[in-house]
Amino acid sequence: MARLHFGTFPSASAAAVAKQYLHSRLNRAVAVHGAVSVARPMKVTGAYTEFSQLRLVLRALHERGITRLDGVTQAVLDTLVRSWSAECTPDTLAGRISMFTKLAAHGPFLTTDQLSFAPWPGRHANQIAGHSSPPENITPRIPEQIMAPLLRAAVFYVRTAAADLLTAHRELQALTAALPTSRCQPADIPARLRAFVEHRRAQQRGLPALPAGLRDRFPDATEIDGVVQAPNQSLIWLMAGVHAAAPYRQLLIAAGAELGTSKVASTPPCPRGRTPACHGDPVWIRGAWPPS
Structure with missing residues (x-):
């Protein structure tokens, strides 16, 4: 100091x-x-x-x-x-x-x-x-081949991804608010998880996939088309309405092996090319990232 x-x-x-x-x-x-x-x-x-x-x-x-x-x-x-x-x-x-x-x-x-x-x-x-500033910043300009993709990414984030992120944040808040005020009775947890799995089976949808950044939680999981073949347990617990269900990890692994896993939102997907107003899978999950 x-x-x-x-x-x-x-x-x-x-x-x-x-x-x-x-x-x-x-x-x-x-x-x-x-x-x-x-x-x-x-x-x-x-x-x-x-x-x-x-x-x-x-x-x-x-x-x-x-x-x-x-x-x-x-x-x-x-x-x-x-x-x-x-x-x-x-x-x-x-x-x-x-x-x-x-x-x-x-x-x-x-x-x-x-x-x-x-x-x-x-x-x-x-x-x-007698001091005068140079007419332009003397720092060398960032080459266009480097700046162009960064600018495209920034525009994509503002115009498209930001809306999806806000929507996902609101969904997460709603799921958190819907959790029981007290922890479920042990007998209720597997019932809620099975009900969630049955709901996904009826929709012909896989379980939410584990984010790639958390793959170390399932080191033996394979990856198909960029999707880690392991269930996102934390998100599934929220969507099933339970606070935590670590002892039932095998139940979710077995369901994931049967139904598959996918990068999905909580609502049904919409056709490729629709705007974020279609409340389905976020745009970047449908393959629009990185922007071309």
Whole structure:
């Protein structure tokens, strides 16, 4: 954690100015003339940088025999900038110049000492320092062959997948809310699981498949057309209305071997090509991912 040692300022008066200035910067949104950004209080993470910059400029003034801000003139600042320009880059110089414009802007809140004028009125620090931003970000552009599929994926997510994800989230909330308030009696659990399996058999549908990312739970399971041939126990428990049924793992494995497993939603599938408004299997489950 950075510490601010005000004893490193050239005088007690300068240290008092620094404390009042930093307090004002952290707590007040004061517009600085020439600035193009919206005024807002300084973030605490910027306090050390501001502290260091202020200490530097006040030390520079003391080295020239000026111990108080109210003794500073525009001619003094112009001389100081000329000396700095020989040793600083334009970017660094602009940062030092802006310290004086910020000191002037926060002057009404500095009771110990303050500038008696607004330096360089109507001019931005970058303009005074001769600093200009490049017309374009100098970072090399991401090649199109890399960016294009990323953009297609982002558009797919916003236009299609997001709706399916929200629908799946609502279904999950509904299934969770429908669980019994207390855990089922042991005799009820296999009955509920068998009822669920019979319902899937009547629909001629397989059991919900285990997500590929959880395949380590069934390390011996095979994979067909990207579908892990193992039941998604957690989802089945929810759909069957039981809190947990780990002892009945073999019941689900046997049902999965008979009926098969598939990436399915809780409602019947709809024809390929339908929009997400058709409340069936999510679009990416029907083979639309990755987008072409």
